[in-house]
Amino acid sequence: MEIYFITHNPSKFEEALELAESLKMAIQWKNIEYEEPQEDTLEIIAKKSCERILEKHSELSDFVFFLEDAGLFIDSLNGFPGPYSSYVYKTLGNEGILKLMEEKETRSAFFKSIVAFYSNEEIKLYKGITKGEITLSKQGQGGFGFDPIFKPDKCDQTFAEMTLTTKNLYSHRQKSLRELFTSLTV
């Protein structure tokens, strides 16, 4: 069975490939641009994106493929920036989030990753969540996006301060991908 990961982000593909190989699985990269709908949950966005791909590329309906979408959800901001994390990162950056968090009593937040997997005319969703908190200032140079201001629970480092190997132990995306991959090897 050939499994395609549909993404145009090479780093995402590499991260998934490394995990797949460690589980003795093979995945292949399919670099297709697809439209994400504006919806308030990652689950609906991932599912509809899958459906959209199948509408546009009917040849894929005989294949097995998945895609992934993720976001940062901050409790005291009603889940903002959530599904719009990349737009918010581009416009407000980490500084904007830190500004919004001033005087907030709780700084709890979580990263969520949703994998939508298509096989046999069915779409299944796999979820990975990493709970943590928004730090008081940016810490670390690694990672990308909101990594410098997110510290997972029971850690004393932000995602941006960790090595990639350490980050992968905590990463929401590793969790959702692992859910998917282990379901396939059973």
Add this chain to the structure above:
Amino acid sequence: MEIYFITHNPSKFEEALELAESLKMAIQWKNIEYEEPQEDTLEIIAKKSCERILEKHSELSDFVFFLEDAGLFIDSLNGFPGPYSSYVYKTLGNEGILKLMEEKETRSAFFKSIVAFYSNEEIKLYKGITKGEITLSKQGQGGFGFDPIFKPDKCDQTFAEMTLTTKNLYSHRQKSLRELFTSLTV
């Protein structure tokens, strides 16, 4: 020629109807839900939404219809909240925007409305822009969304302090709709 305004917002339809009637035009309401794509400009969102409606409702390709999308663009926030204004309003509210604007040197912003009009296998876009600034605090009870913190240039009231008749003199949506309607009556 029958012209449909596709929206599921009755207030938007009423606003358009009033303007249309003042110009001796007739429009009809078509309450169809449609998916908006995640894109960084209103222009692309409106155009793709039109295309999406035509894909899903092929019977509409023989009709003449339009839809409208709008957002608030704040210069010192790199255009945020822009196309995601309704999500940002729901999560951060006016308080969130005022917080982000603390210590900003310029408070200039604009509301933009884009109308996408479909007729004869062609989609045309019409634009309405109202320039102004973000106030230091909320003012007024009327309107909706970001109206209490937006004061158009050369006005001493926010949108939320104006009567509907006064607001319509300045409104970005009235401008884009007027552009469309007058193009049709020539």
